[in-house]
Amino acid sequence: MRKGRQSFEFENPPFILSGYSIVGPKEGLGRFGKSFDRVLEDDLWGEKTFEKCEVKLHRETVRAAIARARTESGLVDAMLSADLLNQIVAASFAAKDIDTVFLGLYGACSSFGEAMIIGSMLISGGFFDNVSCSTSSHFASAERQYRFPLELGNQRTPTAQWTVTAAGCTVIGKCPPAEGRRICIDSCTPGKVVDYGIDDESNMGACMAPAAAATLAAHFKEMERAPSYYDEIWTGDLGKYGMDLLRYLLVSEDIVLGNNYHDAGAEFYTTEQHPVQGGSGAGCSSSVFNSYILNRLKSGEVKRVLICPTGALLSKDSPLQGSTIPAVAHAFSVLSEE
Amino acid sequence: MRKGRQSFEFENPPFILSGYSIVGPKEGLGRFGKSFDRVLEDDLWGEKTFEKCEVKLHRETVRAAIARARTESGLVDAMLSADLLNQIVAASFAAKDIDTVFLGLYGACSSFGEAMIIGSMLISGGFFDNVSCSTSSHFASAERQYRFPLELGNQRTPTAQWTVTAAGCTVIGKCPPAEGRRICIDSCTPGKVVDYGIDDESNMGACMAPAAAATLAAHFKEMERAPSYYDEIWTGDLGKYGMDLLRYLLVSEDIVLGNNYHDAGAEFYTTEQHPVQGGSGAGCSSSVFNSYILNRLKSGEVKRVLICPTGALLSKDSPLQGSTIPAVAHAFSVLSEE
Numbered sequence: 001m002r003k004g005r006q007s008f009e010f011e012n013p014p015f016i017l018s019g020y021s022i023v024g025p026k027e028g029l030g031r032f033g034k035s036f037d038r039v040l041e042d043d044l045w046g047e048k049t050f051e052k053c054e055v056k057l058h059r060e061t062v063r064a065a066i067a068r069a070r071t072e073s074g075l076v077d078a079m080l081s082a083d084l085l086n087q088i089v090a091a092s093f094a095a096k097d098i099d100t101v102f103l104g105l106y107g108a109c110s111s112f113g114e115a116m117i118i119g120s121m122l123i124s125g126g127f128f129d130n131v132s133c134s135t136s137s138h139f140a141s142a143e144r145q146y147r148f149p150l151e152l153g154n155q156r157t158p159t160a161q162w163t164v165t166a167a168g169c170t171v172i173g174k175c176p177p178a179e180g181r182r183i184c185i186d187s188c189t190p191g192k193v194v195d196y197g198i199d200d201e202s203n204m205g206a207c208m209a210p211a212a213a214a215t216l217a218a219h220f221k222e223m224e225r226a227p228s229y230y231d232e233i234w235t236g237d238l239g240k241y242g243m244d245l246l247r248y249l250l251v252s253e254d255i256v257l258g259n260n261y262h263d264a265g266a267e268f269y270t271t272e273q274h275p276v277q278g279g280s281g282a283g284c285s286s287s288v289f290n291s292y293i294l295n296r297l298k299s300g301e302v303k304r305v306l307i308c309p310t311g312a313l314l315s316k317d318s319p320l321q322g323s324t325i326p327a328v329a330h331a332f333s334v335l336s337e338e
Numbered sequence: 339m340r341k342g343r344q345s346f347e348f349e350n351p352p353f354i355l356s357g358y359s360i361v362g363p364k365e366g367l368g369r370f371g372k373s374f375d376r377v378l379e380d381d382l383w384g385e386k387t388f389e390k391c392e393v394k395l396h397r398e399t400v401r402a403a404i405a406r407a408r409t410e411s412g413l414v415d416a417m418l419s420a421d422l423l424n425q426i427v428a429a430s431f432a433a434k435d436i437d438t439v440f441l442g443l444y445g446a447c448s449s450f451g452e453a454m455i456i457g458s459m460l461i462s463g464g465f466f467d468n469v470s471c472s473t474s475s476h477f478a479s480a481e482r483q484y485r486f487p488l489e490l491g492n493q494r495t496p497t498a499q500w501t502v503t504a505a506g507c508t509v510i511g512k513c514p515p516a517e518g519r520r521i522c523i524d525s526c527t528p529g530k531v532v533d534y535g536i537d538d539e540s541n542m543g544a545c546m547a548p549a550a551a552a553t554l555a556a557h558f559k560e561m562e563r564a565p566s567y568y569d570e571i572w573t574g575d576l577g578k579y580g581m582d583l584l585r586y587l588l589v590s591e592d593i594v595l596g597n598n599y600h601d602a603g604a605e606f607y608t609t610e611q612h613p614v615q616g617g618s619g620a621g622c623s624s625s626v627f628n629s630y631i632l633n634r635l636k637s638g639e640v641k642r643v644l645i646c647p648t649g650a651l652l653s654k655d656s657p658l659q660g661s662t663i664p665a666v667a668h669a670f671s672v673l674s675e676e
Contacts, residue, residue, distance in 0.1 A: 001464060002465065005415075049659050051655065051656070051659060077343075078528070082444075084425075085653060086653040086654060086655065087422075087444065087651065087652060087656075089652065092531060092651040092664065095531040096664045100530060101530055102445075102528075102530060102531045102666055103528065104443065104444040104666075105441075105442065105443055105444065106426050106430075106443065107440075107441075108425065114441060114442070118456060118460075121463055121465050122459055122460075124463065125460070127346060127463065190416065190441065191439065192433075192438060193434050313425065313427065315423060317389065317424065318425075318431070321387050326431065328430070328433075328440055328442075
């Protein structure tokens, strides 16, 4: 079952029962716009603050994913969730209205990977029959918390990214759904914290690329799979520059990523939307996985996909105290069969 | 293995290999002072900021616990960690210097329970041979982040608590240590988020008592164990008033807590130290468990102990936006045998 120090091949692989995604209006106009389940008309969704909107975004995404999963009880056994707000209040306030065990996680924008890995292990280990794995982010709540007030109209640096307003939730279970293709999480490689000493909070791609390289190198070596084994390999939100860095770093490990390599953040928006390096945020990889990627796994258009969400570890204060920005990346692979 | 909706009895219970605790100077003068492994001389430990001190506190506690565990590799397979700083930077920065998979968690002051439960499941499920479970908090970094600058010298309300400067880490593994009593985690009950509508951030006991009551009631019922089954039952940091509330709430479930019921926060400081309702913080339950409680489990003075850390879910901003303060509590039981 365990392969090397970090990787695992599931003997009882958990199955994906459902996925759901809700995004903001700008995100609905982006490249994956037609794939999302729901696109909001504005960034507040009837709430008084952006933070409360993110709570609702998270809650409604989880609820819809659970409803779509059609579990026997209409519930899930546990909710594994994370977001970028201080003390993950979007996830934990969402959990108030969902009758299940709550396991709060934090791995910044890698959290969706962490949730899918821990959730898969808890199901494969026989503890839960089904769990929901969800993450969210909101452009306006993230800007306010990490960067500058929107009203300031600050200029973006050339390496900046745009936090997506989006939530994604996957429900996984020990038995496959009654109909359709069987889509399982067949392996995973949880990551270590990696720090290359980058301290520029406007260059998340450079902070996270080394962590993605470490996790992917461990995955390919320990699982004895080449990048070409997968139909597609997706990192979370490295952005365009971060993708280049990842390719560069992996070459020194004798790993060459081909045209099957994608980044959810880099491809999230159109060029006309001016996202600079691309989208980012904990909701980036989860919303793209639970829409565009999962839809094509369901149809069989892609059959073997590796997902590696990446997260930069910092707070609003840590760079001000001179700390560097370490990062972590958690990878899981998904297999779609008849 | 699974009992009811929330509780689990481990078929392959994981064993405690080691525990370690480091606390601040005030904590060293408290009721558990003589039990802690290390007491710092000041609140900065040679660092320039309280936040950096908390990183060091967390890192050195995990390192010492791993060294004491004497695992074959000198490492652990994964580090499950949490703290109260925004984006859990104490835990994640500590993880930079520890060569292992990092799984960041957040359940406020209940996080130690969450880490022990997830860690136990991942070991019992056969995924990891050993993991570290650690949490920390720091009085000065918490005051600054959640409340007021220390320099303001603010008066405390009668229901306030005092965030402990402390870190605790337990290393658990699939095999018992070569010598001494065998101490295992034999059952657990992860909790749901409970909200009684309390919105007073200076009354954490009232926020958390309903969550503790829900988790403990589920535990006693699903595990078919009475409170008297345990030599001791410990909640995390309800404080004195919160303890009264918990007793009151459990009576309506026909559960009466006897003299074997304790609260790590309420007993942390002496009355002369003026902690008002007692200690609190993510490091409260973990430092007390890994010192006073674990020492007596090792000696056999206590044999069956239930630990239920409790966490209030809020950020600095959420009460300012009119949100209530929901809470969560995660319980695990420990068994000490010859």
